[in-house]
Amino acid sequence: xxxxxxxxxxxxxxxxxxxxxxxxxxxxxxxxxxxxxxxxxxxxxxxxxxxxxxxxxxxxxxxxxxxxxxxxxxxxxxxxxxxxxxxxxxxxxxxxxxxxxxxxxxxxxxxxxxxxxxxxxxxxxxxxxxxxxxxxxxxxxxxxxxxxxxxxxxxxxxxxxxxxxxxxxxxxxxxxxxxxxxxxxxxxxxxxxxxxxxxxxxxxxxxxxxxxxxxxxxxxxxxxxxxxxxxxxxxxxxxxxxxxxxxxxxxxxxxxxxxxxxxxxxxxxxxxxxxxxxxxxxx
Amino acid sequence: xxxxxxxxxxxxxxxxxxxxxxxxxxxxxxxxxxxxxxxxxxxxxxxxxxxxxxxxxxxxxxxxxxxxxxxxxxxxxxxxxxxxxxxxxxxxxxxxxxxxxxxxxxxxxxxxxxxxxxxxxxxxxxxxxxxxxxxxxxxxxxxxxxxxxxxxxxxxxxxxxxxxxxxxxxxxxxxxxxxxxxxxxxxxxxxxxxxxxxxxxxxxxxxxxxxxxxxxxxxxxxxxxxxxxxxxxxxxxxxxxxxxxxxxxxxxxxxxxxxxxxxxxxxxxxxxxxxxxxxxxxx
Numbered sequence: 037x038x039x040x041x042x043x044x045x046x047x048x049x050x051x052x053x054x055x056x057x058x059x060x061x062x063x064x065x066x067x068x069x070x071x072x073x074x075x076x077x078x079x080x081x082x083x084x085x086x087x088x089x090x091x092x093x094x095x096x097x098x099x100x101x102x103x104x105x106x107x108x109x110x111x112x113x114x115x116x117x118x119x120x121x122x123x124x125x126x127x128x129x130x131x132x133x134x135x136x137x138x139x140x141x142x143x144x145x146x147x148x149x150x151x152x153x154x155x156x157x158x159x160x161x162x163x164x165x166x167x168x169x170x171x172x173x174x175x176x177x178x179x180x181x182x183x184x185x186x187x188x189x190x191x192x193x194x195x196x197x198x199x200x201x202x203x204x205x206x207x208x209x210x211x212x213x214x215x216x217x218x219x220x221x222x223x224x225x226x227x228x229x230x231x232x233x234x235x236x237x238x239x240x241x242x243x244x245x246x247x248x249x250x251x252x253x254x255x256x257x258x259x260x261x262x263x264x265x266x267x268x269x270x271x272x273x274x275x276x277x278x279x280x281x282x283x284x285x286x287x288x289x290x291x292x293x294x295x296x297x298x299x300x301x302x303x304x305x306x307x308x309x310x311x312x313x314x315x316x317x318x319x
Numbered sequence: 320x321x322x323x324x325x326x327x328x329x330x331x332x333x334x335x336x337x338x339x340x341x342x343x344x345x346x347x348x349x350x351x352x353x354x355x356x357x358x359x360x361x362x363x364x365x366x367x368x369x370x371x372x373x374x375x376x377x378x379x380x381x382x383x384x385x386x387x388x389x390x391x392x393x394x395x396x397x398x399x400x401x402x403x404x405x406x407x408x409x410x411x412x413x414x415x416x417x418x419x420x421x422x423x424x425x426x427x428x429x430x431x432x433x434x435x436x437x438x439x440x441x442x443x444x445x446x447x448x449x450x451x452x453x454x455x456x457x458x459x460x461x462x463x464x465x466x467x468x469x470x471x472x473x474x475x476x477x478x479x480x481x482x483x484x485x486x487x488x489x490x491x492x493x494x495x496x497x498x499x500x501x502x503x504x505x506x507x508x509x510x511x512x513x514x515x516x517x518x519x520x521x522x523x524x525x526x527x528x529x530x531x532x533x534x535x536x537x538x539x540x541x542x543x544x545x546x547x548x549x550x551x552x553x554x555x556x557x558x559x560x561x562x563x564x565x566x567x568x569x570x571x572x573x574x575x576x577x578x579x580x581x582x583x584x585x586x587x588x589x590x591x592x593x594x595x596x597x598x599x600x601x602x
Contacts, residue, residue, distance in 0.1 A: 041338055041348035044356055048331030055324055065324035066364055073327055077360030081349055 037281045040301030043085045047076065047092060050224070054096050058105030071099040084285065085301070086252040086278040090223050094249065104222035106192075113146035113193030113225065114235070120146075120155045121196040134204040135172050135294065136163055139313045141197025142190060142276050143296045168312035175271070175292045175315065179209050182270035186215045187241070188253065189227045190276030195235055198275065202240045214241030215265050221249040226278070252282030277302050283318070291318040320564045323584030326368045330359065330375060333507070337379050341388030354382040367568065368584070369535040369561040373506050377532060387505035389475075396429035396476030396508065397518070403429075403438045404479040417487040418455050418577065419446055422596045424480025425473060425559050426579045451595035458554070458575045458598065462488070465553035467496045470524070471536065472510045473559030478518055481558065485523045497524030498548050504532040509561070535565030560585050566601070574601040 051072040055065035075095045079088055097103055124137065140162045144155060179185065187202060189195050202214065216237050218229040229245045237243050247259020253266070253274075266272070272291045274283055280293050280302065293316045297303040303310040334355040338348035358378045362371055380386055407420065423445045427438055462468065470485060472478050485497065499520050501512040512528045520526050530542020536549070536557075549555070555574045557566055563576050563585065576599045580586040586593040 039349065041345060041352050042335060044352035045328070045331040045335040048328040052325060052328040062324060066322065069324050069327035070362055070364055073359045073362040076356045079353055079356045081353055 037084060037284045037301070037305050038081065039079065039083045039085050039088065040304060042299065042301050043083075043089075044076070044079065046299065047085070047089045048072065050089065051092065051096055054093055054105050054224075055100055057109065058097070058100045058102035064100050068096045068100040072096050084252075084254070084281055086281040087250055087254045087257075090250040090254075093224060106222065106225045110192035110222075110225050110231070113191070114196065114231070116146040116150060116152055116155065117141065117144075117193040117196040118235075119152045120159065121200050123152075123156060124159070125200060129200070129204065131176065131204045131208050132172055133163065134201040135175075135315060136167065136313070137197045138194075138201040138275065139167070139294050139296055139315065141194040142294070143298065143313075144193070146193035162313070165313060167315055168308045169306075169314040169316045171292060171317040172315045174317055175273075176208070178271055179205070179212065182209070182212060184213045184215070184269040184271070185209075185241075186217060186265060186269040186272045188217050188246075188272065188274045188279045189232065190278060191225045192227050192231055193225075194275070195227045195231060195237075199235060199237060199240065202237070206240055215244050215269065216241045217244050217246050217262065217265075219249050219251075220245045220247055220259075223249040223251055226251060251278035253279060254282055255286075280306075288318055292316065293318065320367060320567045320584070320588050321364065322362065322366045322368050322371065323587060325582065325584050326366075326372075327359070327362065329582065330368070330372045331355065333372065334375065334379055337376055337388050337507075338383055340392060341380070341383045341385040347383050351379045351383040355379050367535075367537070367564055369564040370533055370537045370540075373533040373537075376507060389505065389508045393475035393505075393508050393514070396474070397479065397514070399429040399433060399435060399438065400424065400427075400476040400479040401518075402435045403442065404483050406435075406439060407442070408483060412483070412487065414459065414487045414491050415455055416446065417484040418458075418598060419450070419596070420480045421477075421484035421558065422450070422577050422579060422598065424477040425577070426581065426596075427476070429476035445596070448596060450598055451591050452589075452597040452599045454575060454600040455598045457600055458556075459491070461554055462492050462495065465492075465495060467498070467552040467554070468492075468524075469498045469500060469548060469552040469555045471500050471529075471555065471557045471562045472515065473561065474508045475510050475514055476508075477558070478510045478514060478520075482518060482520060482523065485520070489523055498527050498552065499524045500527050500529050500545065500548075502532055502534075503528045503530055503542075506532040506534055509534060534561035536562060537565055538569075563589075570601055572601055575599065576601065 055068040072092055075092045140159055218227045218232040232243045247262045248257040250257050274291055274293050276295050283291055296313045297308050300310055338351040355375055358375045423442055501510045501515040515526045530545045531540040533540050557574055557576050559578050566574055579596045580591050583593055
């Protein structure tokens, strides 16, 4: 997916958030956004938002001298989400509900003034909503005969919902060989390999790095190891917008997108209403 | 005033608003923000927000092929404000209240889903608020012995509140020679010379152009005619943030700023709480 017109201001707003989270020094914040402005000039009509944005954000990280401005935010997200998911796990959850929970996990901003009770309330409300596009039966059918699955994670917090879904997938398809991918290093609130290891994903599959800190799956930046895994697997589950933005550049029907169309560009691209939850097979 | 760190994202958001108001063509909107990104790379830590922003905005105007994206917005603002002010004019209004109304006029976004009744309600509520910095008595004292006044207008809509204030100034200081400055051409929702002429300002003083479309008073861009007027006058009333951003670069005690500190950078620069209304003499 190429940028839409809204991506520029959105990236600028994210840069502001990065400098605010990354340093209290007003002069350093200013240096950070001046660098952001300089880097953003490389944007073109064909830029992919996740890639172009990551490059700008990492440049801002360098200038403000903070390699992980979202560290606290991510830790809080993980703690909160873990509590909510551990409550949910006490109940009988079927595979399709677990899939929906994985999408719902993509929606909630766990770290923004949220109590676990309020999150649970919101999660249950969203569980009542229908998926706008629902290829989940197709996904489960494909998984039945698949040997290998690559699961592309997205954000911290959300990963605890992914963990629940992966547990259910493992129960339903016990012979499936599972790869779970995180980022090589911190980029915004994305889950790193370390985050996945800390959350115990190694019990569910082989935790692998995309080989890059760039959001999504930027094919010219991923490691050879990751590319080899990507190429050989039978099914790919791609969580969230960043993975969609990069993978929609190829039409690979092994890919199932699980996301909520949070912003207008993604909704426009998917031809769904903004806010729609989808489990969509790529064509 | 040099940029603060928030100015970058704010300018980017204004660019988005410009392309949205300026064209319905999504591809053209995208071309517009790509141009904005390119132009914004010229930002430096010493940039003045009003000047840097105007240059970027005018570049976007060129790319989207719309020389006045705010045209309808400005017309609506003017119509609404004119109605509200004509109601207010039926009452006894003293000079200080008229000054406050001129500040309040700077606050209200007349064109955003507002009914005249709601605007009047808001105006009356704000009239109940104190000015956070109030050098109005000093202004009136200075005007008593002044021969010439330059009144720097800001936005459409707001100008009808300025007109009311100027009427009261003319009544109070009948021998005062008044110059009223507008922009040479359209830039965001600023009042142009034409807007001032249409609103009948020529009955209140000599309507002059700053000689540029750049917001505020960019000294290296104004016309020689305007510069001569600026240099010779005894008192300058500068409305709004753009005039403050440019004029605060010189410390000229002829200048009185009338504004509401709408954004954090201006509030930080003035050392007032965000949202404070001020009548401030420059030192």
